Amino acid sequence: MNRELRGNLRAAVAAGEMALRSNVMDSFVLFGLLVQPLVIAVLALWMLQDRGDNYAIYVVVGSGLTGLWSTLLFVSGNGITAERWTGTLEWLTSVPTPLTWIILGKTVANVTQSLISMVAAYVLASLLFGYPLSVSQPILFLVSIVLMLLSFVAFGMLIAPAFVLNPDVQRWQNAMEFPVYILAGFLFPIALLPGWTTPISYLLAPYWAARALHITSSLQGGTTEILASWGMLLVLTGVYFLIARRLFRLTLRRARQDATLGVQ
Amino acid sequence: MDTPAHASRPSVWQDLRRNTRLFFEGALLSYIALFRWLRPITYLASKVFMPLWQMLFFSLLGMFASAQEPTYYVIGNAMQITAVSGIFGVTMSIGGDRWEGTLPYLFGTPANRMSMVLGRAFFHILDGMLGVVLAFGWGVLLLGLNLSQTDPLALAVVVLASTISTAGLGLLLGCLSLITLNVMFVNNTVYFLLLVFSGANIPIATLPAWMQAVSFVLPLTRGIAAARLVIEGASLRSVTPLIAGELVIGAIYALLGYYLFRAFELQAKKRGTLEAF
Numbered sequence: 391m392n393r394e395l396r397g398n399l400r401a402a403v404a405a406g407e408m409a410l411r412s413n414v415m416d417s418f419v420l421f422g423l424l425v426q427p428l429v430i431a432v433l434a435l436w437m438l439q440d441r442g443d444n445y446a447i448y449v450v451v452g453s454g455l456t457g458l459w460s461t462l463l464f465v466s467g468n469g470i471t472a473e474r475w476t477g478t479l480e481w482l483t484s485v486p487t488p489l490t491w492i493i494l495g496k497t498v499a500n501v502t503q504s505l506i507s508m509v510a511a512y513v514l515a516s517l518l519f520g521y522p523l524s525v526s527q528p529i530l531f532l533v534s535i536v537l538m539l540l541s542f543v544a545f546g547m548l549i550a551p552a553f554v555l556n557p558d559v560q561r562w563q564n565a566m567e568f569p570v571y572i573l574a575g576f577l578f579p580i581a582l583l584p585g586w587t588t589p590i591s592y593l594l595a596p597y598w599a600a601r602a603l604h605i606t607s608s609l610q611g612g613t614t615e616i617l618a619s620w621g622m623l624l625v626l627t628g629v630y631f632l633i634a635r636r637l638f639r640l641t642l643r644r645a646r647q648d649a650t651l652g653v654q
Numbered sequence: 655m656d657t658p659a660h661a662s663r664p665s666v667w668q669d670l671r672r673n674t675r676l677f678f679e680g681a682l683l684s685y686i687a688l689f690r691w692l693r694p695i696t697y698l699a700s701k702v703f704m705p706l707w708q709m710l711f712f713s714l715l716g717m718f719a720s721a722q723e724p725t726y727y728v729i730g731n732a733m734q735i736t737a738v739s740g741i742f743g744v745t746m747s748i749g750g751d752r753w754e755g756t757l758p759y760l761f762g763t764p765a766n767r768m769s770m771v772l773g774r775a776f777f778h779i780l781d782g783m784l785g786v787v788l789a790f791g792w793g794v795l796l797l798g799l800n801l802s803q804t805d806p807l808a809l810a811v812v813v814l815a816s817t818i819s820t821a822g823l824g825l826l827l828g829c830l831s832l833i834t835l836n837v838m839f840v841n842n843t844v845y846f847l848l849l850v851f852s853g854a855n856i857p858i859a860t861l862p863a864w865m866q867a868v869s870f871v872l873p874l875t876r877g878i879a880a881a882r883l884v885i886e887g888a889s890l891r892s893v894t895p896l897i898a899g900e901l902v903i904g905a906i907y908a909l910l911g912y913y914l915f916r917a918f919e920l921q922a923k924k925r926g927t928l929e930a931f
Contacts, residue, residue, distance in 0.1 A: 417835075417836045417838070417839035418838055418839065418842075420839070421838075421839050421842045421843065425839075425842070425843050425846065426842070426846055429846040429847065429849065429850060430846075432850055433712070433715075433849060433850055433855055433856065434715060436850075436855075436856050436860075437715060437716060437719040437720075437855060437856065438715075438718070438719045440719065440720070441719065558695055561695040561696050561699055562695070562699045562703075563699070564699050564700045564704045565698075565699040565700070565703035565704045565707060567704070567707070568704070568707035568708050568710070568711045569707050571711050572707065572710060572711050572714060577715055577718075578714055578715055578717075578718035579718070582714050582717060582718060583714075
């Protein structure tokens with residue numbers, strides 16, 4: 391590993407650690423990580439109880455994914471904007487470590503931390519509601535989790551500069567939370583939606599992540615479907631990272647040209 | 655020569671006029687400040703589309719759960735939209751005075767505190783009603799909600815009462831924002847708990863006794879029940895007890911909020927903690 395890469399990695403890890411430390415103190419993050427997914431889990435467990443015990447794991451996975459998406463949207467999405475708010479963006483862009491690495495470190499930390507949502511939903515369904523929970527294909531489920539995390543990180547890296555480049559996009563942030571819950575089929579199949587929405591779902595990594603996790607946790611499909619979901623996750627992760635790279639360059643160039651780095 | 659005391663004291667009529675002006679001016683200014691109307695996108699995203707998506711999500715979840723028409727969930731979640739204005743709008747209007755540093759000036763005036771506090775809710779009540787109307791519109795257009803049996807006047811009264819009672823809770827939460835930094839956590843939590851406890855998505859009769867007891871003291875519970883009855887064809891008279899209950903609950907929360915506001919002002923002035931969090 392060359393020296394530059396090692397330095398960048400060290401900076402990313404430090405940024406991730408800082409993100410985790412500040413998240414622990416942020417009640418808004420705690421709400422997104424724990425309260426909201428748990429309330430959704432309670433509602434879904436109640437509403438889906440007539441569908442039998444095997445739907446409990448479906449709800450655990452689905453409500454956990456709502457926590458992951460909400461945290462990604464509001465915490466990782468604000469990855470760069472938050473530095474603006476605290477006045478540290480100018481400093482971060484003038485250090486030798488590229489800004490991309492710093493935001494990557496923060497996003498990896500945020501997304502990994504969001505797994506707490508799924509664990510909390512599992513504990514709730516298991517202990518409070520007494521559902522017998524088991525993951526039908528644990529190894530494949532774990533692989534799906536890893537691929538899901540990768541794709542969510544890539545998505546976070548995509549939306550963070552997009553929100554900075556166009557503040558009007560960020561103003562839609564509040565209205566972007568539930569559409570993904572719906573279009574990604576976190577808690578019900580997208581077959582309930584009109585056919586014209588299906589291509590939009592296919593472009594969303596959260597849809598393929600939900601599909602892979604639901605199949606591997608509650609045995610609702612075969613190996614081909616799992617592999618197809620993994621493949622799409624990998625492809626979309628690559629595409630998101632490529633777009634994110636361009637957006638980061640554009641963000642920094644435009645901010646320096648227009649002298650708007652610290653301007654809201 | 656000394657001025658007679660009665661000459662400087664405003665009459666009841668002058669008092670009323672002054673407080674009414676304060677009520678409406680405060681209401682309008684705090685509402686305008688909240689959304690910074692130069693960019694209506696924020697309003698559209700938070701007040702038109704977010705509620706639509708939320709209603710769609712829970713209605714589709716309900717359809718998946720029961721394989722039935724989503725009417726039950728559409729009505730419950732459309733009514734719940736009033737909490738967006740009632741809780742978030744009102745809280746942010748009151749808390750905004752502290753966050754933006756205008757609270758010390760307000761406390762320095764002799765303005766009537768009741769007009770000041772209640773005024774913060776006024777436009778959010780109108781706005782909340784508009785939100786519910788929009789949500790019902792979405793329900794009719796997208797989810798096949800049938801309003802053919804509905805008495806529009808009865809539904810309007812139910813929506814108004816529910817919005818007032820939710821704004822009452824918002825006033826209480828808003829006054830909490832004067833003593834804690836975590837009010838958005840509390841707001842969000844209350845907002846989401848209403849989805850569980852108000853009967854928007856789960857029939858209250860199926861809840862355990864302790865949860866039913868919580869539902870009983872919350873706003874919206876009776877409003878949602880009344881809206882379902884009215885949409886099925888019930889008359890205004892038959893849902894009057896539910897509407898009255900909803901208004902009483904709202905008034906209790908608003909009064910609690912007002913007394914909290916007064917207590918905060920008193921303590922802040924006594925201890926010099928007006929701008930301390």
